[in-house]
Amino acid sequence: MQRDLDAEISSARTQLVTLTNREEEIRKNLISETILFINNWYWSKIEDIIQEKSQITKQIGVQMLSHMKSDLKQLQGQSAKIVNNLLQDQNLWWHLTPDKLPDLYTGRQFTEPFDKKIRLAAGELSSILEKYQYLSSPDGEPEIWREFDSSGIHFAPNARRMCPYHIEWTEKMKMLIREYEDIRNQAYPVIESIINLALEKSRKEAFDLWNLA
Numbered sequence: 001m002q003r004d005l006d007a008e009i010s011s012a013r014t015q016l017v018t019l020t021n022r023e024e025e026i027r028k029n030l031i032s033e034t035i036l037f038i039n040n041w042y043w044s045k046i047e048d049i050i051q052e053k054s055q056i057t058k059q060i061g062v063q064m065l066s067h068m069k070s071d072l073k074q075l076q077g078q079s080a081k082i083v084n085n086l087l088q089d090q091n092l093w094w095h096l097t098p099d100k101l102p103d104l105y106t107g108r109q110f111t112e113p114f115d116k117k118i119r120l121a122a123g124e125l126s127s128i129l130e131k132y133q134y135l136s137s138p139d140g141e142p143e144i145w146r147e148f149d150s151s152g153i154h155f156a157p158n159a160r161r162m163c164p165y166h167i168e169w170t171e172k173m174k175m176l177i178r179e180y181e182d183i184r185n186q187a188y189p190v191i192e193s194i195i196n197l198a199l200e201k202s203r204k205e206a207f208d209l210w211n212l213a
Helices: 005-052 054-077 079-087 107-123 126-131 171-212
Strands: none
Touching: 005 054, 005 079, 005 107, 005 171, 054 079, 054 126, 079 107, 107 171
């Protein structure tokens, strides 16, 4: 019995659409969760720093701290824009280009691009830390919150602001990224099947033309 390649391709594409729709839900949920996380992180990180660097805090006094709080609230008001700008990067999300096989990176290798975006979002706090002298140090070497330049310049003058420290994700963020990876793994053989079936169909069509000649 001759195979119905069109039906097989259609069935596989239907399966892929189901998977990519779920991935889109996860993407939106992860972005929303990250916005909330970064918004809260800005405040909690400042509270940690003003205590860790208590001498600077006492030196600048209440009035400047009040101005710093105002700046911080303004930054929090930009949380959604900052996170959206970073996490809308299509290269992060395999399901936005589902016609090609995704990379099968796992674990830390898979999450690193997402982690970097989060650290870039967190790095926007450094504009306030610089303004109020919290990145200065007694030995004269300032704390640098900038993206490392892979070309060999450690911190280029135009490097983007980035938190230089590990940032612990929320449990919900971890759950969402694990689910996103799991569904990608389910989608890989489906995409591979679609590609192989399309190739087989093309070869068959070519051979049919040969037979008609």
